[in-house]
Amino acid sequence: MREYSVPVLVDVPASATLTDTVFNRADTDPGTVIIRRKSGEEWTAVTAAEFRDEVAGVAKGLIAAGVGPGDRVALMSRTRYEWTVLDYAILAAGAVGVPIYETSSAEQVKWILGDSGSKAVVVEHDGHEETVRSVLADLPDVKHIWRIEDGALAKLTESGADVSDETMHERRTSRIGADLATIIYTSGTTGMPKGCRLTHDNLLFTARNIISGPLEPLFQVRDRAALLFLPLAHSFARIISVVLIESATVIGHSPNMRDIAPDLRTFKPTFLLAVPRVFEKVYNAAEQRAVAGGRGKIFHRAAEVAITWSKAESSGGAGLGLRLRHALFDRLVYSKLRAATGGVLSAAVSGGSALGDRLGHFFRGVGIEVFEGYGLTETSAPSTVNMPGANKIGTVGKPFPGVTILIADDKEILVKGRHIFKGYWNNDEATAEVIDEENWFHTGDLGELDNDGYLRITGRKKEIIVTAGGKNVAPAPLEDRIRAHPLVSQALVVGDDRPFIAALVTLDPEAIEQWKAANGRENASIADLTKDELLRAEIQKAVDEANKQVSTAESIKKFAVLDVDITEESGHLTPKLSIKRDIVTRDFAAEINALY
Known part of the structure; x- marks a missing residue:
């Protein structure tokens, strides 16, 4: 089959915007719990009316600060309750949200703020604020910096106390579906990210057709709840957040995806992404x-x-x-x-x-x-x-x-x-x-x-590898199979213009400690393990499993185990954990050359 279509299920009105549901639900079902907010070890219920009031208060603060219709406001924070409040407050003020990954470098922050022409930025903590201020001299459009951990929401609400409900309503309803809602900068595996212009209609059309379409049964579960822990700066988590708001699914936020286990046990989600x-x-x-x-x-x-x-x-x-x-x-x-x-x-x-x-x-x-x-x-x-x-x-x-x-x-x-x-x-x-x-x-x-x-x-x-013999090889399926092995953290398949396909493999820090203890290697360093025959035999099993799905010409002939991991912090992964191939191949050129 070459082409396949599914008819529209929900025809979203051209006048509809993302904030409509937030404000309308607060009028019709004010006591409905739509969010559970983490406070210490407890989860506190937030009703539709309470959420609307907080969004409206922050939106008034943005208006009082001079944020106008169509102005860009950046948001740099981990996934947390305040992120969602600010997201909808920016939209309610008629502005455009520009999310920034909380792990972004100063150079990336400078590019996104400068390219988007952001007028203000909300950061999570003082480390983020230092990053922004370090590049502020080159960003004349940025007039305001607010910090979440310094009470940004309360301060904005207080400063907007003189903005009337009527003014905020006029600003919010001045937007229509065709208006820009957000500029999401693709994390990118090469070069500086590009800003994707997404409208209110783009996101609403997607969310409402998913809710009433393929995933409808997930939103009919009694006491449905979803825990968000992926970065809300990424489009995947962002659209799910919109879907959850639109469907009145109770939302929880977990700021650290590496330590999510306690939150899963206490929040008890019925749905996860x-x-x-x-x-x-x-x-x-x-x-x-x-x-x-x-x-x-x-x-x-x-x-x-x-x-x-x-x-x-x-x-x-x-x-x-x-x-x-x-x-x-x-x-x-x-x-x-x-x-x-x-x-x-x-x-x-x-x-x-x-x-x-x-x-x-x-x-x-x-x-x-x-x-x-x-x-x-x-x-x-x-x-x-x-x-x-x-x-x-x-x-x-x-x-x-x-x-x-x-x-x-x-x-x-x-x-x-x-x-x-x-x-x-x-x-x-x-x-x-x-x-x-x-x-x-x-x-x-x-x-x-x-x-x-x-x-x-x-x-x-663009990631197809072409060997010296002219064989085209897709690296992702091979890498996925290798990465499924419990000892493997990351895998990168190489072989462009080379005589055969090879791979770089890194070790999972947690799993390798357990393996060392079970195999009498307690005192071995990672550098030692890269040459350890027993360890390499385990990795060979992962490579053999990957090779089962391809022809001999496409199979991995050699591999190297690196003595460091490939992580987002090292600059080798994007925030959505995609490998930056050009950077990895540049930084580990010696290891790759040694394979050949």
Whole structure:
């Protein structure tokens, strides 16, 4: 199949804006709890009326500070309650939000504030403020800096006390769907990020068609609640935040995705969103705990039963014997995994990169079904998503209502719909490179549609490796398989203009400590382990597993284990954990050359 469309389900009015639901719900259902805010170890309920009042108060403060219609206001913070208040307050003031990753460097902050022409910026803490002030001399448009941990919301509300409700209402309702809501700068694996112009209509059309379309069952669950921990500066988390507000799903915020376990247990979400690396870490951590406790064989058997059960469910249902084994391991293993997520989590959405069939089937077998989706910042995040009752694991689902997918002659995925962005900010040339005369957005990703309209991602057009022998190799599927091994943190496949394919591998800091203890290597350094034959044999298993899916010419012939990890802090990963290939290959050129 070359093309597949799904008709529009919800035709959002041209006058509708993102703030409508916040203010209208406060009038019709003021006591409805829409957020639970973390306060110490407790979660405090925030009603629709309380949220509206806080948004309105901050919006008045922005208006009093001189923020006008269409002005850009930047927001640099971790995922927290105040982020969502500020996001909607900026919109209610008629302004445009410009999110900045809280891990951004001074150079990146300078670029985003300067390129967007931001008039003000809200930061989370003094470290962020120092970063902004270090580049302020080159940013004449920035007139205000507010700090969340210095009481920014209260100070803005106080300073806006003289702004009337009528003034704020006029400002808020002066916006329509076609007006700009946000400029989201793509994190980018090369160069400075480009600002994607997304309108109120882009985000509302996406959110409302998802809620009433493929993911509708997730928003019909009693006491539904979702915990946000991915960076809200990223389009994936941002659209989910909009979806949760629009659907009145109770939201919780967890500021540190690396230490989310306690919040999962106390917040008890029914729904979660994450990138594949999170699911990989959950699986690997459970496996390592089982092995360390002498229950490794039980865990591995339970994992295989979960996967087999899920596959059977996809093809007609499990037989009695399999159902009995599944029920046994549910008591012994699966229930403990679910308890670690709060005990009521049954569904999650994964995006950003490929989850992989094995993990998809494992989690469904455990009782937490993961629905993979696909999209880019330029498509308001999603374009396709799997759905409850029709989850085809290994694909990224069908287009959501109002979206058309076309596979071009060169296998590139093209997308059309009201969710497509309005172009790059201050960069018409770049816009023309991705949106053609027929309004198809060229994603740069490669894929295929099956006979049922499900999309499968097969590679990245610009990341295709061409060996010296002329063989085209997509690195992502190989890397995903290697990274699934519990000892592996990251993997980068190389081989451009080289005689064969090779890989760089880094070790997971937590898993490797447990491995060292279990294998008599307690005193070994990471540098020692890079040459350790037992350790390399384990990594070879991961490489062999990856090679099973490709031809001999595409398979990895050699690998090097690095003595450092590839992280966001080291500058080698984007905030959504994508590898910056050019930077990694530059910084580890000696290690790559040594492989050849």
